[in-house]
Amino acid sequence: MKIWVPMDSAAKALGADEVAEAITREAASRGIDAQIIRNGTRGMIWLEPLVEIDRGDGRLAYGPVGVDDVPALLDGAMDSLGPVENIPFFARQTRLTFARCGIIDPLDLDDYQAHGGLAGLRRAIAMTREDIVQQVTDSGLRGRGGAGFPTGIKWKTVMQAEAAQKYIVCNADEGDSGTFADRMIMEGDPFTLIEGMAIAGIGVGATRGYVYLRSEYPDAIKVMNAAVRIARDRGMLGQSVLGSDHEFDMQIRVGAGAYVCGEETSLLNSLEGKRGVVRAKPPLPALEGFLGKPTVVNNVISLATVPVIFERGAEHYAGLGHNKSRGTATLQIAGNVRHGGLFEAGFGITLGEVVNDIAGGTASGRPVKAVQVGGPLGAYMPVEKFDTKMGYEEFDAEGGLIGHAGLVVFDDSADMLRMARFAMEFCAVESCGKCTPCRIGAVRGVETIDRIAAGDAAAADLLTDLCETMKDGSLCALGGFTPYPVMSALRNFPDDFATQKEAAE
C-alpha cells in the first residue's frame, strides 16, 4: 500500500507532519506494509492535509485528515473524495507548470523523469541558442513575476550580449500577499525550476545561476538546496549538463526580509551583498545585471514553465490562453474563500468565475466585497468588475493588474479605508528609501487617509494628487503602484471613505 502525505509547508502548517507520524504508527501497529511518500501539495488547500492512498487500484484522496481520523483512514472506514483528478476544483484545471506537483516525491529525480521531467532539457541541448530563445518567444510566455514582459525578448537581449560571464537569476522573493505559487513549486517540484534555469543558461550562454529565495520560506530553502545537490550529483548540473558540452551550475541564496528586494534591481544589489536599494534603469539587468554582467532575471513560475514548453512544444503552450496572454495562469486563490488554493488554467477565465464558481465564495459565508488582485500593489476589484477576464491587458483596462496572479478575497466586513491606509503604511515600511515620492509620499499618504477618516472632506483630493505624484515620480513600482490599491479603494468604495464625515455631520 502506498500512502502520500504532503510535505508542503501549508499542509504542514495544517498538521501534515503529525498525520504522517500517526499513519506510520498506526500502520505498524496494524501490521500494514505501507510505503509513506511525502509529496508536494495538489493545491487544494482547504482539503489539507490531503492524504492519498493506493491500495492497488489507483490513488484515492482523503481530506482534510486529522490525527484522530487516521485509524478510520487505515481501516478503510473514512469516506474518500475519490481520485484527485475527479474533484471539480482540480478537474477544471489545465496543469502544465504544475503537472507533477503533488504527484511525485519532490526529491526523487527518477520519479521526476518518469513524469516527463528532463525531456525539455534534453530537447534544448540538441538545439542552437537561437532556436532555444525562439521557442520561448513563440510560446508567448510573459514574466509571471508581475510586469508581464515577454520572456523570449529578455532572453534574446542576454543571448546577444557579449561577456565573459553571464548569469541566470531566479526571483524567488515572492513577497506579495495572496501568492504562494513559487513556494508550492519549489517545495513540490523543485527539479522543474532547476531544469528551467538550465535551459535558460544554455539558451543565453550563462553558466551560473542563483535563486534568490526569501528567508520567510525555510521549507522551500531546504528542499531547493537538497534538489540542487541531487541535480549536481546526478549530472543534471555541472561542467557537462546531462553529458553535453554545456556547463551550468547554480546556488540558492537566502534573502533577509525586505519586500523591495523582489524588485529585480534591488534583488541584484542584495545578491551582491549590498543594501537592497533600487537601481536606476537603464542599464537593463539584461545588459548590466549581477556584478555588472548580462543577467536574465525571471520569476520562479516563468522559469519553471520553460521545461513544459520544451517538452510539449511552443505551439501547444501558445495554443492556450486569451488575446496577448498566452498559456496558463497559475492563479492563487486566497484570503476569505471557501475553496482556496492553486488553480492553473488558460488565461481568459473571468474574475467572477474564479471567485464565485471555483472558490465557492467566501469562507465566512458573507457576500464578497472586494478582491485584491496582484498583491499589495494591485487594485481592489469590486463585484461590478467580476466579468474582467484574466489577462494582462484586460486587467490593465480596468485599472488593475494581474501581477503574480494572487487573488485575495474580502467579505463585506472589510473596511476599504483601512485597506488603503495599510497599502500606504506597507509602502512606508518597505520603501528602500532611494526616491522621495515613495519614501515620503507613503508617510504623507497614511496621514492624509487619517484626515479623511477624521472627516476632512478636502483630504480626498489631496490623496488623489499625492497618488499621481507617487505614480509619476517613483523610481520603481513599489511607490509607483501603491496608488493602485489606494485609488481603487477610494474610487470603488466611496462609502467607506465617507462614513466618518457623515457621522460627524
Added chain:
Amino acid sequence: MTFSSPAPTDEDIRAIVAPMTSLEGPLLPMLHALQDEYGVIPDIAVPVLADVLNLSRAEVHGVISFYHDFRKSPAGKHILKICRAEACQSMGGEALAESTLARLGIDWHDTTQNGAVTVEPVYCLGMCACAPAAMLDDRVIARLDRARMDKLLDEAGA
C-alpha cells in the same frame, strides 16, 4: 534557540565566515551564518567583515540595518512572527495579532518579561489560502484562531 555563549572574538567571526569568502556576493550569506550562530549580528562582526571584504565599516553597518532579518540586539528564546499582510487581514489576522500582543502585554518587536518570546510582524508567509498564519521560529502554523494561538504561546513558555 538559546544563545548564552560568551561574546565572540575576532577569530570566532573569521572562522565562521572563512568558508564563504570565495562566494560571489558573500556578505548576506556571512550575515546569515553569524546570526544562525549567535542569534544576533555581534558588534565585533562589523569591523571584521569590513576587513575581510575590503569594505568600510559604514557600508557593512548600512547593509545590516537595511534588512529586517538582522538583529542588533538579542531576541527572546523564541521568535513569533505574526503575518500582518492582506490575506491574513481578510481572515481576522489583525484582531488575532492585537489579542496576542494584549495577552503578552507587549508591543510589536518586544520580548515578554520572562524572555520566552519576541513578537515580530511579517508580511506574508505564503499561507494565504489558509490564513491567518504565524511562524514560531522555523515552524509555520496556519488557520490560527485564539485557541490555537494560546496553545502555541503556552508551548513557547510565554
